[in-house]
Amino acid sequence: DAKTTQPPSMDCAEGRAANLPCNHSTISGNEYVYWYRQIHSQGPQYIIHGLKNNETNEMASLIITEDRKSSTLILPHATLRDTAVYYCIVRVAYGAGNMLTFGGGTRLMVKP
């Protein structure tokens, strides 16, 4: 699976959009971009994933650049409960048992 690079930490004001970047310059054509987050003392939670097109669900939006070498997770209106470590993961969707390789992630702090 391709390696990802994320900033170790970010701050965001409550109610504002949180934009979390991820670089995955060695991503292969069959690899998806996944985002998970881990709120303190809980297990990781799936947020969203995508291949080429931008994706949106009830939690977040995922913007993938045209060359697929980077992506941005957007939390449109961050709340205090969004304070967590956010992991960007790239992996082949099928095969390899859906394995996830977690990096260091970005620690997002949402402040009042």
Add this chain to the structure above:
Amino acid sequence: DAGVIQSPRHEVTEMGQEVTLRCKPISGHDYLFWYRQTMMRGLELLIYFNNNVPIDDSGMPEDRFSAKMPNASFSTLKIQPSEPRDSAVYFCASSVGREQFFGPGTRLTVL
């Protein structure tokens, strides 16, 4: 659905003792994963199963660790003998597709 269930939630034991962690995956999920999380090493995959069969155990740190999945609704991770460096949070996750669902974890402390 109750989600992935892990027990115990907290375990404190002494070095040399056997520790058994338990996991009940979400019904219908055919993949089960065991992860370990520490401050130093982050979140690491230890082993995973597909249809109760171990597929990749390359993440298991050493022979003191063993995992079993006797049926589709139950898995165990055993450490024997335990050592202080095994102190960590152990997560179980299950999946049937692209999304993995994680349990609440077991916080293990080995004194």
